[in-house]
Amino acid sequence: MAPEILAYRVTKTFKKTVGLKDATVSAGKGISIILGPNGAGKSTLLRCMGGLYHPESGRIRVFGGDPYYDDAIRKRVSLLSDNYALYDKLSVLKNLMFFGRLYGNTDQETLDISKDILKRLNAYQFIDRKAGELSRGTKQKVAICRALLGSPDAFLLDEPTAFLDALSAEEVHIMLEEFAKDGKTIVYATQRLNEATRFKADIFVIKKGRISKKLGYGDLYGKVLKNAKVDIKLADAIDERVARKMPHFKSMKGSELAIIIRSYKDINESAKWLMDHGAYVIKIDYTEPMIEDMLAD
Amino acid sequence: MDFKKSYAIMANDLSEVFSSKAIYMPMIAVPTFFAIMLPILTFYVSTYNISGIASRIIGTATAVVGTSSIGGPVFMAYFSVYVLGPIFMTMPIFTASVIAADSFAGEKERKTSEALLSTPITIQELLIGKMAASFLPAVVLTLAVFAIYGSVTNYLAYKAFNAYLLPNLSWILMIAMSPFLSLAAIGIVVLVSAHVQGIKEAQQISSLLILPVLVLPFTSIFGVVDLTPTFFAVVMLFLIVADLAIIYFGIKSFKKESIL
Known part of the structure; x- marks a missing residue:
């Protein structure tokens, strides 16, 4: 059976910089970890999977379609990139309403989803605040909420807890475990070993745009220790x-x-x-x- | 094609632009100020200084306006249409450039484009929404400014000369050109959006369109070109063709990576 998300021998370059080189990752239901240092190609891989970049060679398949060309696929997969930028002059609610409309939600649906997620992440009190006035951590919480608005079947998460306090980060982890239990596909990019080993997950190590074979925890600790x-x-x-x-x-x-x-x-x-x-x-x-x-x- | 999504894009862009006084105040206040002040100055020169500034260009004025009677009303009619008109024709270019640059290059600068392009929106829905967000305010503000400057001109002319000077056909054609000027500016922003890093660059490039428009009053004053209705009709036809080409190539060359 084909995996939910597949990057097969993907190469992506930016002028002379190699973002990905012949990278292959397959992610089924549950959590898959992409572990690598800064500049390794994690974000580029996720952006290719999310349909933002078109690779020079290789192919990306998400639920059988090409997310770059097949716009409807992006209703089923949500990308939370590492910049978590919001429209700073607009309130959190207006930001979320806007994205909700693009996902085809009614404003009431967006409000209900946002209320639930922001409350869990202890950020609901900022809903009427302008996004530009928020701390990095709160912006990241709002961006997480935004990524969940379309109730997707798959998540591509680029260091989603980088600026969160420990409690909120753990809440995000718990949320992701719930999604995994519900049969959703999660690709989680991180450079932190403790996050990589936090879940019951396949681990792919990425370095200089190349991906190692799938690792188990034993293999990983073999390298770490x-x-x-x-x-x-x-x-x-x-x-x-x-x-x-x-x-x-x-x-x-x-x-x-x-x-x-x-x-x-x-x-x-x-x-x-x-x-x-x-x-x-x-x-x-x-x-x-x-x-x-x-x-x- | 889901127009609701295009509408959401447009509404979001407009609400971004109009939530920042720094963007919308100069865009509205400066032209409004000139729409009031320039007709007043024209009126002053026509009424009190006709032997000075006005007499130097009155020869051209009588040729274009088509009357041999040299005097205040002729100068005011000439200046109001053939000098002020082209000045206010820069309005749709300026406004559309400011908003389009903020809308396209701004997404890149603010890095909000990633989240936007991760949604199930199509390139067509995105472009229509963003182009409408730049086009509509540009045209509406231009109409408003022309209405203000036309009203002030007519009010003063009626008080002094007991005659309404506007509209005439050239003036109406100038207004009719504003949508096409806006589209040209927006099309250029779409075309250059892949090659610029930020709002200012995109704005500067598309604002270059203002230059040929600003040359018009001088060509008229120096008798190089007669700004007749035929002239404006020909320019408008040229603009329509140019718009179609700019927008076609703009859309064709626009990729998601253009604003990433």
Whole structure:
């Protein structure tokens, strides 16, 4: 069966800059993650999928149609781009009413949908405020609401929580999980690992316009935690001479140990060694590497 | 083709333009001021200074107006139609340029175009809505300004010379040209929208259309061209053909990427 959204061997360039190079992504129902650093091509990919850009080669199919030419398809797929710009001189409500009309909604329908979403995102109190007076985070909430006005079957989300507070970001995540449960297709672009691993999702890593094969969490953590430093906190300090014998030992400071691991699987080995030597592990943590380093070739 | 969507685009653009005093005030106040002041100045010169400024161009005036009687009414009739008329003919170009530039290049500058083009709107619906948003105010404001300046002129002429000077056929043809001048300005904005980065660039390019119109009074004063009804009819025909070409190529070259 054909996937709901397919980008097949897509190449898109901007003068001399390569946006996408032979990129293939297929997204079925549920959530698919596009993970990559700034400038990797995430936004270009989503814009191609949303019918804003026409690729030089390859093909885009959304529900079987080409979103660049087939205008009706864009009723079924909604793109939330990373600039979330609004008409600044107009109120939030007027902005939403305008877009609602373009999606074929009545004003009452738009109002009902907006009320529901903005309340969930704690932004309904700004509905009569001019968009130009809003903070970046609130603008992003309104833009999320705008993207949902057409009650689409698929969402293309470009870093939708970049400027949101933790609570609102989590509310967006919960909302997306609900949509996924309802059988909708969600393509979620992010550069944050914690977001990429937040959902039960397929993960595609993108770098310099190229897309890796589909990854599972194990593959991803294999990349993330390759030669990484991991901190282990113990309930009580142990003798440093003993600790030095621990596999992958790097350093020790009080009750905190650091290990350097080749892969995430090494963490168990160190932790087991500590437990076998009577230590109580109370926390294991690692510093997330820069996404650029993490996805290095 | 869903005209409701075009209407929504038009209404949104108009509400953007008319929610900003910085845009609409100069667009309305300046022409209105001139529509009142210029006929008053013309009247003053005709009545009190006919031997000075007026006498220098009265030869041309009598030739165009078609009377040999040199004096205030002749000068006022000449100046009101053949000098002020072309000046006010810049109004549809200026207004349409300002709104169209804000509408097309403004979407690019404000980065609102992505959200707009992500909706199920077609290019045709988008263009019709945006062109109507620039065309209608330009034509309405031009008619209003011509009505004001015509009324002031007639009022003063009737008080001083007991005669109504307007409308005459050339003046009516100038008004009739305003939709075509607006369309030309809008078409140029559509054509250049892919190549400009912002509102000012688009506005400046389309405003260049004002130059040939502003040359008209001088061609008349220096006797290069007689601004007769035939002249205006020929220019209007030329404009219609030019409009069709500009709009055809504008629409043909317009892609979503033009305003992204």
